[in-house]
Every structure is written in C-alpha cells, then in structure tokens.
Amino acid sequence: MPKGNEWLQSEFVAELKELAFALWDKGWGERNAGNISARLNPQQMDEWGVADMPATQWYDLPKPVPELAGQSMLMTASGAFMRHVRENPERDLGLVRFSADGAQFSPIAGYAGAGRPSSEMITHLLVHAERQDKGQSVIVHTHADWLLLMSHLHDQTSEAFTKTLWRMCSESLMFFPDGIGVVPWMLPGSLEIGEASGELAKTHRLILWAYHGVLAAGDSLDDAFGLIETADKAAMVYCQGRMAGTTLPGITDDQIKMLGKHLGVTPIYSL
Template sequence: MRQELLSLLEEKTGAVASVAGWLWQRGWAERNAGNISVRLDKGKQLSSHDQSKTPALALPKRFSTLAGSLLLVTGTNTRMRDVADLPRENILLIRINDEGDGYHILPRAEMTRLRPTSELATHLCIHEMLAAKRPDHSVVMHTHVTELIALTQIKDLCDEEKLNRTLLGMHPETSVFIPAGVGFVPYSLPGTIAIGEATVKALENHAVALWEKHGVFATGPEPEETFDMIDLLAKSASIWFLCRSAGYDPEGLSVSQLDGLTKLKF
C-alpha cells in the first residue's frame, strides 16, 4: 500500500477513535450501539491486485458508484469504548469490489475475525449518495443520542417541520450551524436496504437524520465535525426537555430572531 494512503489511514483511524470515545462518554453508545465509517477516495488508487485473495463477501445490492472504494468501518458488536482504546482491533478496512456487489476485508496486523457493522448496508447507501452529491462529506456516523430519541417518542414531534421548529428554536447555534435542520425517518427495521434508502432520502437535503425511536445518522467532512452537529442537536433537545421538566413550554426563538441569525457570518 502506498505511504500516502497508509498515513491517511492512520490519521482517519485516530480521528474515528477519538470520536468513538466521545460517543461513549456522552452516554450515546450503550453496549455495541453506534457505528462509524469513513470513505477514502484514495482507495480508488488501490488496484484489485492489492486486495485480499479471499472471495468477496456479498452485499445486498450493487453499489456501482462505490466500486473500488476503500472505507474504514467500525466492526460489528464492537463497543465504542473499545474502538477508542484499541482502534486498530475494532476498525476494519474494506474495499468494495470492482463490480460493486461485494467487498473484501483488507488485512491489518491486529485484525482477526472482525466483520463490519450490521448497519453496513445503510452506511453504503449513504456513501453512494454522498459520493455523487456531497463528495466533501466522507464520514457517516450513527449513534443513540438519548435526548433526540426521546423527542421521537413524542408522536406530535414525529413530523419533520415540527421537529425542526423545536430543535432550531432552542439555541441560536443550532440554527446557525444546522440551518437545514434534520431529516425524519419513520421507524423501520434496522440493518435493511429499506431503512438505508429512507435514510438516504432524508439525508439528501440534511446533514443529520433522526431515526424514530432509535437514533441519529449524520454525515460530515471529518469525524469531529460530524460529532459537533449531533452535539448541537442534543443540546437543543436537552434545553427543550429541561423547560418541560420545569413545567414550562419553551418559547423558542421567534421568526425574526431566527431571521437575524441568517445574516451572521462565521
């Protein structure tokens, strides 16, 4: 493997490990919850001769856009706290085959029988959309943000417009940094192509999607920035619940206050 690619792998592995630790510390990654993947465009430079000689593992559909791509993916059943402590033993490197219908696990010294996250199909559906429409976003992150899941347990808020009015109105920074708000994905069985495609639809115009009663999927250029967006949304949800717990309906930022924020430059 070329030196430039090896350096990139080390850098991205370290960044994923740092963020995995933050997800665990925030209480958003109980047991094996959460998964992260990073698409490495430089992977396209890796010829099929460099890949594992073992047969390709099948994918549930053909991901033509991703053919030949190299991705870092957290392993199935791994704990985010372990990803943080021992990243090279809990993050795999995979290469989508040239046909786009299977993948190879590329050997890294510490890996044994680790397999990719059970949400691989959803990650690949999202990466396929990102590669075509938002190529600067190479990170896909899924985590169980308690406050945001709690919001989607309230039927009245399971509506994209109401959800975004609530979240963006709770703090100016949420509105500034996530002006498009979140996409809402109604409850569906995890690990399936159906939820993957529904998530892609929600993420086409948003950087974050909320899975009803389950968690969050977010995309970003780097793991840290992807985490930051989730963190902002969690802050908004916490403020909303704090007000409600105190017995008040939060007022939220007014339309003119929100308009004023659109003029800010950062």
C-alpha cells in the same frame, strides 16, 4: 508491525479511536451501540500501504450501490464496543473495498478474529452515496440521549422537528440550516431504514431514527460529531422544558430569518 497494518498508526485512526471513546463517555455508546465509517481517498490508501491489498473474499450487499463502485472505506466492526475501539483497533476497525459494480464488498484489512463490518453497513453506504458529492466523507451513528427522548415527545415530521431545534438555540441554524431528517421507527440494520436514510440524505446531513438514534454526515470526524452535539443540546433544552411542564417558545420565526441573513445561511424550510 505486520505489513498492511500501517493504517492502524495513522493520524486519522488515532482521531477515530478518541471519537469512539468520546461517544461512550457521553453515554451515547452503551454496550455495542453506534458505528462510524469513512470513505478513503487514493492518497490515504497509498500512504497507509493498503492500496494493493488483495480482496480475498467477496460478499453480496443487500442492494448494489454503484456510486461507491471501486472505492474503499474504513468502518467499525459489527458488535464493536465504542469504549474498546482505542484499545483493540485491529479487532474493532477494518477496511473494505467495493466491487467494480458496487454490488459486493470485501474486507481487506482489520476485523481480527473473523469480524465483519457494522450490521448497519447498508445505511452507511446509501448515505455516503448521497453525500459524497457534497463534501462529506465521514458518517457517525450514535444513540444521543436527548434526541432519542425528543423523538418520543415530538411530532416526527422532519420540518416540525427541525424548526423546534432551530428555536431552542441560535447555534442550531448556524450548524444545520439543512435541518434534520426524521425516519419513523424501522427495523435497525434493514434495507428499509437504509433506503429511507439515503432518501433523506439527499437534503439533510443529520438524520434521526425515531426511538433509536441519530446519524450525521461530515467532512471530518469532528464535523460529524459536532453536528450531533449541537442538535442534542437543542433537544435537551426542548425536553427539559417539557419536563418542567412547559413548551418553550424559543426563537421566533422572524428572529430565525434575521439570524439566517446574519450568518449567510438559508433555512431549508420556509418560516
């Protein structure tokens, strides 16, 4: 294997490849939909033999992200098909380094064939900037079917959307007591949607982009994926109830309070 490509054989990349395929297999990753990123720690960079890889060309970010200054990140490529990541990781994945002031990035490995990081890179960076001190280093964005449909059927305020998901099944409060932040429709890949997502990431690990998809921050690939699975299951119950001609009452406010006390979690919104 060429020097500097050892990272492609890492356990983390193996897990990421399987996750990318799972996103497609669930029907969430149509064509080149979705993207994944992970902040890398110095130990990973050393183990992968890329800590000293040179930055050969710098590109300006739409907005400086000083919180990530000097850090490195693994990110899927712009245009990558999730179903092909495990077959072509050297093309569909890459490593980037951020400048000392957080205003620029440089690809240092991967992205074979003149590829570039995801077009939604700025959103990932602004969410990472808010979540890195809260223990989350992985971000997964995908087009989860039921959450997407629910954004067409439901009040798009974060509080109302969250409470409905909590009411649909007990696991919702268990895994996202911090709720789901909802961004109204904005231009995909824009700084505007990135800034709105970063603002919501101050309090939420799950962020829904109306009529588009969902983004989750996790402390591992499985954690981020599991958050989306849980929220999408609750959205499915809600949507199927609507399709049956009813609005399901679900778990009551008092029951949610009881559940929170039992689980030792505090719901972000009062009930």
